[in-house]
Structure formats: C-alpha cells, structure tokens
Amino acid sequence: MEKKIYRVDLSARTVREGRLEGEHARLGGRGLTSKLILEETDPLCHPLSSENRLFIAPGMLAGTALSNSNRLSVGAKSPLTGGIKESNSGGVVAYKLGRLGIGAIVLEGRAEPGDLLGIRIDREGVRFEDLDELRGQRIYACADRLRERYGDKVGLMLVGPAGEMRLSAACISVTDPEGEPCRNIGRGGMGAVMGSKGVKALIVDDTGAPSPLKDKPGARKSIKRFAELLKQNEVTGHLFAEYGTARTLTIVNGLGGLPTRNFSEGVFERADRLGGEALNRTITDRGGMAAHACMPGCLIRCSNKYVDESGEPIVGSLDYETLCLLGSNIGIGDMDQVARLNRLCNEVGLDTIETGAALGVLAEGGLLRFGDFERAKQLLEEVGEGTPLGRMVGSGSAVCGKIFGVERVPEVKNQGMPAYDPRVIKGNGVTYAKSPMGADHTAGNAITAQTDHTDPSDKVEISRNLQVFTTVLDILGLCLFSGRAVNLDASVIEEFIQHYLGWKTSFDALRETARGVMKAEREFNRRAGLGDAHDRIPGFMKREPLPPVGTVFDVDQEQLDAFFAFAEG
C-alpha cells in the first residue's frame, strides 16, 4: 500500500488525499520535500506569498520502534536564504504520521487574513480547526491548551509569535514523548512559512492506527540488530546519554574552533561551564533527566531535561549548538542563563542558532555587550512582543548585520553559522558553503571525521561524502547520530526497508538517490538565482586568522566550485 499524501489548500479550505507514486513512493523526509519543491514551487516566488508551499514529510522509515528512525522533515522555499530548505527534528510527529501511513502533507495557498487555523490529522483524515484563541500565544501554553483540547496522546507541530509574525528565524516546534514542544524544525524560517499560511498548529493523533510493518518478525530482528550496532560504538552506546550533545563543546573548544564572541575567537575561557561534564553534573545534582529520548524508541538518548536549582524544568534538552550560539558566541558562560535563553527562544518560536548568531552580530554592532544576559533576554522578550527591534532580532544574522553595518557576519546564503568555526573545522566550512541549505552543520558534519580539521586539502571530498551520506539519513528519517551504527553495517537498513516497506534496495542505491536529491536542490537554487557566487564563506574568515589557532578558511576555491561535479553535466 502506497503512503498517503494530503494536500491542504488553505485558500480554498479543502483537503485532497492522494498516494505517493512512482519515484515519490520510494522517498521520504528530505528526499520527498526537496523533490516536491523542485517540481511544484515557483523558484522565484516570494517565500511568504500564497505561492510558496510547505511540505511536511516523515522519514521513509518513520512509524516503528527502530531506534533513531523518526525524524520529521519540513521543506519550502526559505524566507531566510531565498533558496530551497529542508529542516528536520525529532519528536513524536513523524512516528505518528508513519503509523497513519502518511508520507507527506502539503500546505498550499494561505488562509484569509485574520484566520488562524489548526490542521487535525488522524485515522479519519484531515480537518481544519479554528485556533483563533491561540493568536500570539507562546508555544508552551499553546501546547498545553491543545493537549487539553485534543488529548494527551496527540503529537503537535506549532509556531509561536515569531512564526505568526513571519520572521525569518522562526522555527516550528514539535512535541517530544512527554509532550514538551521543544524539538525544533529550526533552520531557514520554516515557521515563517507555516505562519504565512495562517496555520498555528498541526495536531496529529495516531490512535487506533494498525501496525504498518509488512513483516513483523523480520522487522523486529532488524530493530534488535540495529540496537546492538548502536551499543557497539561508545558515543552512541553511552557517551551521548551521559554528556548529551554538549560533549561536542569540549571537543570543539579543544580544537580551537568554538565560535566565541561573534566568531572572533575559537576558545572560550568558560567552556568548562558549558560542556558535557558540567551538563551531566548539573542535571544529575538537581534531579533532572540527563539522558532522554526525543523520539519514540531512541536508544542513544542524547536529549535531556534541564532543570533549575529547585528541580523545576527550564528547558527540554539543552544542546550543543545552543550552548555555543547562545553561550560562548555571545560571551555567556553560565549554563542556567543559556538554558533560560533557550527556553525563551522555544517559547517565542525562534531557531536558537540563527538567534544566537544574530545576537553575536548585534553585540559586535553595539546593541548589547557580550555576556549581558539581561539584555539578551530582553531582546528575546521583544521578539515575542513584536516590537520593531524584536522583529529585527528575529529576522536573523544577515539582516541584523546589514542594519548595524557589521561586516563580520558569520553566514552563508543569509543563514547564520552553527557552532563550528570554518577556519578550524574546515570540513564544516565546505558544508556551510556548498550545501544548498545555507550554513548548516546537519547537512554534513565533518567534526566526526578522522582528520586534521585545519588541513584544507581533503575537506571538499570529506564534506561531499558526508553530505551524500547525510542526505540518505535525511531521506530515511534517521537521526544523524545513528550514522555511526549505519557505518558499521548498512545492511541492517537494507533489511529493515524490506521488512517494513516490502521492497528491496541497497545502501549504494540509496546513495545514488541521495545524489539525485542534492542535484534537485542545487537545481532549485540555480533557478532561484543562487549559484557558486553564493556558495561562499564570508571574506573576513578568509582574511582574519582565528585566535588562538591562527588559521583562516583556505579551502581551494576551484575544488569548492567543483563540489557538485557529480550532479552536473
């Protein structure tokens, strides 16, 4: 049975149900969103216009107990980059969509001005709900209200005030297994696109859905084998559970590539207060959860529930990118302060990476001092209130740099850089430059590569291989971190596809599919006017050595320009 695709026309208030067919039937997640964008979206449309479409697709493997396999992709033309975008997150929604046999939901058109809608999805189909009462409300309160109305079991995707205001740094929040709306479709302003359609929330209820597995015993065997592979690696086996993604902070700081004070230094003097050991100790001492699964069935459990000194929850999962961008990058070395900024971003509905990058730029521009938690907090409150200044902060790093005349803006295609300075972690520099998604570590995170990170010579190849591999994971809906297990033995995935979906493939064939997806993304960007000239690390990173290591971004330009050779001609 092919998966369903629901086309939700907000302008006409109609829903069409179809089936994923042909090539689409063997895609999921980013593979599906990107192909559909290329096929359906005018690359020259205004990203906030009714012509843009929002594509929601669980990964191909979503809906089962396979560890790490329930990522949710959302794609559209990005209001931040002007190009194609896919962003994915954990949480429970992809699992539920998978159980419901849904391969994609497409939001088309837009609601009448003044309408604020919910979209309710269950075994019966898709319905519209009036959510006008939630207008302007913050995300946690909204999630509570929606669970009151629709039951504790529903999974939610929702936007906060930032998304309603269509700000370019707006994210879409997804609820985790405890119902906390803290797993974010963060990058590229997908929340602004959802907000532009007049949609406040999607409510997904898989109650009564039958098991979607074709071959249950076979699938169970694969699930078990994948679990064993995850345990074999010390990172996926226990380090992530102990130290969270914050363990990466200590590593990157040790290498000298930790974005600090708007990417002006690579080592932060208070990194030990933000790293994995501090996180584990703090949470454990206070009685929070140091190891937590953000998706049903996840065995890695890199997520956490961060609490304050009296054990009260602050934020569900304090993670590396946030600890850097809202920590070292704005000169803040107090974990509680970062957690509170994180919670505020989650409440307002802002990508923490873009917001932290913007605050760093604004600090350089003189709007706040580095390390000034109170001012940072006030600015985020202003985003929620929709003041002009708040709107500016919520519009991302590139716009803030433009307004404050700041030349040192760490961005590619107007998207702020994640927590790896490309002058030291040069493979990530290649990923930032060449991914059709703009500066995005999740498109191919080279920090995992066994390499001298400062040596530019092999980084184009490393990034390319990682980007193809990551695209496979993004199609399947597998979490990046499970890549370590897949690398140990990819046949487990081939088997699981057969047991779950009932067709044969090989991991090499999936890689070829992934190349096709990247090619489609590149082509959309070309039509949207983004090409090699936009695939650039900012000039200051090529001229200004990063202290203390002292390197610049010096990956050969010809090699960079040849990155997509596999996809062209």
Next chain:
Amino acid sequence: MEKKIYRVDLSARTVREGRLEGEHARLGGRGLTSKLILEETDPLCHPLSSENRLFIAPGMLAGTALSNSNRLSVGAKSPLTGGIKESNSGGVVAYKLGRLGIGAIVLEGRAEPGDLLGIRIDREGVRFEDLDELRGQRIYACADRLRERYGDKVGLMLVGPAGEMRLSAACISVTDPEGEPCRNIGRGGMGAVMGSKGVKALIVDDTGAPSPLKDKPGARKSIKRFAELLKQNEVTGHLFAEYGTARTLTIVNGLGGLPTRNFSEGVFERADRLGGEALNRTITDRGGMAAHACMPGCLIRCSNKYVDESGEPIVGSLDYETLCLLGSNIGIGDMDQVARLNRLCNEVGLDTIETGAALGVLAEGGLLRFGDFERAKQLLEEVGEGTPLGRMVGSGSAVCGKIFGVERVPEVKNQGMPAYDPRVIKGNGVTYAKSPMGADHTAGNAITAQTDHTDPSDKVEISRNLQVFTTVLDILGLCLFSGRAVNLDASVIEEFIQHYLGWKTSFDALRETARGVMKAEREFNRRAGLGDAHDRIPGFMKREPLPPVGTVFDVDQEQLDAFFAFAEG
C-alpha cells in the same frame, strides 16, 4: 593631456597620481566607474569591507559651460543591491574636477577605526584632513562648517549620519552653486561605502585652474548651438523651468501609474497638491526660486528652492521622485510636509526614493499610518540618532519588508522603485528589471517615450534603446533631461568632444561604447551572483492589478530574458 586619476588609499594614508590611459582616457562618468569596478573590485567582497572601492568620476564633458554637462558619477559594489552601482548627481563638484583636469578619484582601503577624514582636492593635488569634529553631524551644518574652513568657493561631497553609520540607503550629498548640499548621489548606498572608508567629505577647490578647452572658439560655438537646441523643445525650453520635475507627477498620475500608498494604487486623490502647478504657485507666492540651475551653466533649470510661508528656505529642490515617494506613496498630500521630510533626508544623508519606499512598506507593515507626517518625521529623526529602529528605516525597503513580513515590497535587487508603477509605465518596469543598477528610472526612463505605456509588446526594445542612450549621457556627464536636445541633433556633441577634448568620435561610436559599459556592468553582476533570476519585477505586481487602470506587469518573460542578447555570446 590625459586626465588625472588620483588613488587615495585610506588604509595607508597615501595618494598616487596617475593618468587615464587607453580605453579609460575616452571614458568618463558611469563609463569609467563601471569599467574600473569590473577591473578592480572583487565582485564577492563585502560592500562595506576595505576591499570595496569607491570610484568618483565627473562626466567626460565636465568642466565647461556646456549646458547640463556637469554630472558627477559615483560607483562601487552596492551594499543595497550586492551588485554594481553607479549613481550620479548635479551640483558643482564635477565641474570643478573637470576644470582641475581630474578624470577620476578612487577611494581604496579604509581609515583606522575612529578616524574621520576629509579629502581636499585642488591644483596642488590631494591631501587628507582631519574632520573628527564633524562626527555624527548633519549635512547642512557640516557644509557650513566646511565652507567656513575652506572658503565659499569649494565644492563639497559629504555624508551625513546615515553614511557614517553605513546604512544602505545613505546618499552622498553634493553642493549646488549656492553651496546648498542638496544634490544627491542617491541610489544604492554610495554614502554607506564612503562612510565605511572613514571619509566624511571631499572638498574640491578649482581656484586658479586654467581653462581646459582645446579649441575655445569652436567649443563656444557648440555650447551656443546646444543652448539653441534646448530652447527648441518646450520641455527643456521652458516647462521644466516653470513647473520643475514635479510636472511629471501630473502626467504620471493622469496615466494612473503614480505610486500611491505603497504601490497599491496608481492615482492619488491629492495629486493636484503635489504637482508642478502647485509647486510653481507655492514657490512663486512665497518668494522662493521656481527655476534654478543645479549645475553651472544649466539652461533647463528644473531645480528650485522651496521655502516656507514666511519665505525661509526648507529645501533646495523639491523634485518629482521625492514628491511621490515621500508624498503619495506614504499617503501624504501636503507639499510642505513632503518638503520637510525631504530636508530631513538631506540632513541625515538618505536617498529620498529608498527612504520613501521603505516608509511605504513599513506603513503596510503597520509601523505607521499612511498619511501620518509626524510619525514619518519621527522615524527619519531616529535614523539621524542611530536608534535601532532608525537604522532599520535607513537600511531600505527590502530589509524593512523582511522584518515586517511584508510581501508587497516594490523593489528589484533590493532597491526600492522610483515613482513609476511598472504595471502602468511598463517600459520603466523593464528598466527596473533589467538595469544592472536595480530598480532605477534614471537608467532608462520610458515615461518620455511616445507609446501606449500599458502595452507590453514594445517595452523591452524601448527600454533597451533608452538604456543604451542613457548610458551615453552618463558617460558624457550630460543630464538625462538634455537628452531631448541631443536627440534633435547629436552632432553638436560630436563637435563639442572634438573642440573640448581634441579627438573625433561619432554618436554611434558612443552608443557602441555604452553597450560595452552595460556589458561590463552585467558581467560584474554575474560574477557577484546576480543574473536573470534577479532581474524580476516582484510577483505581486504580476498578480495584483493596479487600481484604477487595472493592469498588471505582463511584459513577456522571454523578451526580458533576451534583453542583454546584444552583450552576450
């Protein structure tokens, strides 16, 4: 004797004197700035970085009494569009540079942070001056101070607070024959580039310069003949002198293409209060100057000196674009109010077109009401004060649209549209879309064409011919308005070139040179990442008919894409 080129290195505080040679010796104005940009400026540099260069070039014919021949071009990579930019103005500076035998001044590098410099140019050469005392000062007070210090006879180019803050809508002001700093190098943020170099003003003194004419009697004959041609046409002969450029407002309003309330209507109900007759009557009644020459020797005298009810000066030349963009486009129908907003822009150093476009977008976004003069004034004051909100306003229409989630932004390549709605004046739509300069009517203003402006079929050809012709004028330094006389008999220009500069050419050869200049501009943009995908009129103007005429912008896309066929392949 070839003309001089001064290279002013702000980083090293050195000046190199050279001569314009080869092809450069037969160029001036935009021809020279654009060719030099392509040759010297890294198309991928940050426009506010020390790598960008600011090229200042009087037109080829500058320095004599030939009417309308003393335009001043300034070019650089634009912080507004990200592409190549040339903007030109009247005033006295080009005349003085011409008299000094100077063909170009190049500002390279940038001053140390904290330094604010003047550049003094006279017969002795070029020197640096410390202008730190003028930091943050408004333009009129600066001009007074500089004339006190350097004498009444100097010509000035200067930036205000907006330029010092490197805002993308910052202009460079040029003094007119009375010393009023009201002739603006307006478009594309050239003031931001000048400000980014740490330069507050250029002070040009041509005292004691010998006549530059090769053949004085011959030149005088041509000057006289050109004057006669100007008189033959009623517009250049007397209409512009009587009604100023404001006469165009009545014409465009009559056609239904007058940008009104953020380009949502094409007829403004109070247009009669902003048109040429109202302008003439008001100025004449109050004792201002209704006809005024902005450049030495100009016989058209479209400029004016607008005064208040008691005869006190408000602003030197209230012009059409401003009357529309700061008038009808923001719902203001009171000429005094427009004049006061104009003066404020001139004081702070803002392009009135970009600023008016930004205010229109912000009104649509809810930051002010249409017609709210006090709020508009306050916002412009805030630009001068450098508040975050003011910086946003001064960053232009596209940035404001992004921050306020406004889809209806009238811009091309992030540059706000001038006072002709492309849905009705479709030839200007082609010019906006295809000029390498972004939305800029001066690149080829089709309002002068004898055509049905709403018929899309011939507008690509009309705009192309106009753009080539205008580029010739921009090379020569001839004011757009003198084009009517040139069209009557171009041989007068051929003759004058021989008498003045001592070499033979034909107008056809100049057209060929102009095509080469446009090709260079197009090539720079291509390298900077701007191509066909950026040569677009915003989607809303293709979908949303403009009341009351009811047309959309519907020029054939294939024809548009073929615009540069003459320059490619």
